Amino acid sequence: MSEKPNIEVLNLGDELLNGIRLNGHLTYIGSAFAERGLHITRASQLPDDLQIIKRSLELAWESADIIIITGGLGPTSDDKTRDAVSEFLNLRLNFSTEIEAEILNMFARRNRVMTDNNLRQCYVLEGAEVLKNPNGTAPGQYFTQDDKHLFLLPGPSNELHPMFENHVLPRLEELGLVAPEEKFVQIRTTGLGESMLEQKVMPILSAYPGIGIGYCAHLGLVDLRLSKGTTHLMRSQIEDIAATCRDELGEDFVCYGEQSIAEVVYQQLRATDRSFSTAESCTGGLLSNAFTDVPGASKTFAGSVVCYNNDAKIQMLDVPEEMIQQHGAVSRECAIAMVTGAAERFGTDFALSITGFAGPTGGTDRDPVGTIYIGYYSPSGVWSRKEVFVGDRNSIKTRAVHAALDLMRRKIYQHRIDDFVASEFGS
Numbered sequence: 001m002s003e004k005p006n007i008e009v010l011n012l013g014d015e016l017l018n019g020i021r022l023n024g025h026l027t028y029i030g031s032a033f034a035e036r037g038l039h040i041t042r043a044s045q046l047p048d049d050l051q052i053i054k055r056s057l058e059l060a061w062e063s064a065d066i067i068i069i070t071g072g073l074g075p076t077s078d079d080k081t082r083d084a085v086s087e088f089l090n091l092r093l094n095f096s097t098e099i100e101a102e103i104l105n106m107f108a109r110r111n112r113v114m115t116d117n118n119l120r121q122c123y124v125l126e127g128a129e130v131l132k133n134p135n136g137t138a139p140g141q142y143f144t145q146d147d148k149h150l151f152l153l154p155g156p157s158n159e160l161h162p163m164f165e166n167h168v169l170p171r172l173e174e175l176g177l178v179a180p181e182e183k184f185v186q187i188r189t190t191g192l193g194e195s196m197l198e199q200k201v202m203p204i205l206s207a208y209p210g211i212g213i214g215y216c217a218h219l220g221l222v223d224l225r226l227s228k229g230t231t232h233l234m235r236s237q238i239e240d241i242a243a244t245c246r247d248e249l250g251e252d253f254v255c256y257g258e259q260s261i262a263e264v265v266y267q268q269l270r271a272t273d274r275s276f277s278t279a280e281s282c283t284g285g286l287l288s289n290a291f292t293d294v295p296g297a298s299k300t301f302a303g304s305v306v307c308y309n310n311d312a313k314i315q316m317l318d319v320p321e322e323m324i325q326q327h328g329a330v331s332r333e334c335a336i337a338m339v340t341g342a343a344e345r346f347g348t349d350f351a352l353s354i355t356g357f358a359g360p361t362g363g364t365d366r367d368p369v370g371t372i373y374i375g376y377y378s379p380s381g382v383w384s385r386k387e388v389f390v391g392d393r394n395s396i397k398t399r400a401v402h403a404a405l406d407l408m409r410r411k412i413y414q415h416r417i418d419d420f421v422a423s424e425f426g427s
Helices: 024-035 050-063 081-089 097-109 116-122 157-174 194-205 235-252 261-271 286-292 310-317 321-327 332-346 393-425
Strands: 007-012 042-046 066-070 093-095 123-125 129-131 140-145 148-153 184-190 212-217 221-227 253-256 276-280 301-306 350-356 371-378 381-388
Touching: 007 024, 007 050, 024 042, 024 066, 024 157, 042 050, 050 066, 050 081, 066 157, 081 093, 081 123, 081 140, 081 148, 097 116, 116 123, 123 140, 140 157, 148 157, 184 235, 194 212, 194 221, 194 235, 221 235, 235 253, 235 393, 253 261, 261 286, 261 393, 276 286, 276 332, 286 301, 286 393, 301 310, 301 332, 310 321, 310 332, 321 332, 332 350, 332 371, 332 381, 350 393, 371 393, 381 393
Parallel strands: 007 042, 007 066, 066 148, 276 301, 276 350
Antiparallel strands: 093 123, 129 140, 140 148, 184 221, 184 253, 212 221, 350 371, 371 381
């Protein structure tokens, strides 16, 4: 086997090819391997067709050291992974009474009647190891032969992800095929494009010829990944270099790793035991959803008011009707009134509000479609910011949520700097 194993991923499912579902499995698996210094050699999206799966597995078997197949392990007639692997390897599928008992117990716990087709999930490839699936009825399987390592994983993400983390990576670590720790340090930034980020960090990184540098842009975020590349740098040295980059980036630095801006804001609030609320119009609850996606958010988040029409703004947030008549519901004044109303209604230390034109209709000559006003309430005062985004309705709403959370993150960051300066040097 080569120093770095060849990895092939086969993602099964008609829904991946007809546009019903995006292939998030490939993104997840590729990212998980990249963190350990490995890269997928080849990946394929396949329909639920027995012969196509067999042909693709044959190609993978010729060149790959690690083969991961996702999907096709369920109870229905379109789940063909087990049969395809069995026929290709010319190995029997054996019925497991242990799996049968586990499936029966799962249905009993859920007070559901098990249909007979669920027993298709009890068949295990001869010589394979069963990988337990605590979140579903279809177990995974691991099979090795001729220095090939084959993993069969179920399709649902809530089943695949924990199984990959609890079965696949630990097994490959035991075999010495993946490193036990991340092979790069990731810096997450916002407010900068890729080109500007490179301009800021290259004076630092140019002192280390051969260092591995990678950029990855997301919606409103850009990640910088640093690895040893062709150098002999230790991880601790890479971490020191990343810290120097962090200092250079200032408040454009969000975090190390994969945290969302909502997670960072949550940590900022928890560190000072402060409370938070929101008021939303055009984003329709996306802002509060982003925050409540963070585990433990209830420790800081009090609640939200989604006030889509003007009457709701007036009745639920005490926005003056005269203000809306004079300045409009999409205005700096309305954003400030909304955020103040949210903070007062929920009695919170901090609050955010969003009002705007998400499109595709609406807008004015002064405030065209894509115009968003953000209100920010804090113990230090109330602010508003105007943003204009380009894109479809969903992307404008997503960017508005991102901008609101980032405004709050930066304000809290700046307050802390000001407090530090005042305490160290006097106000």
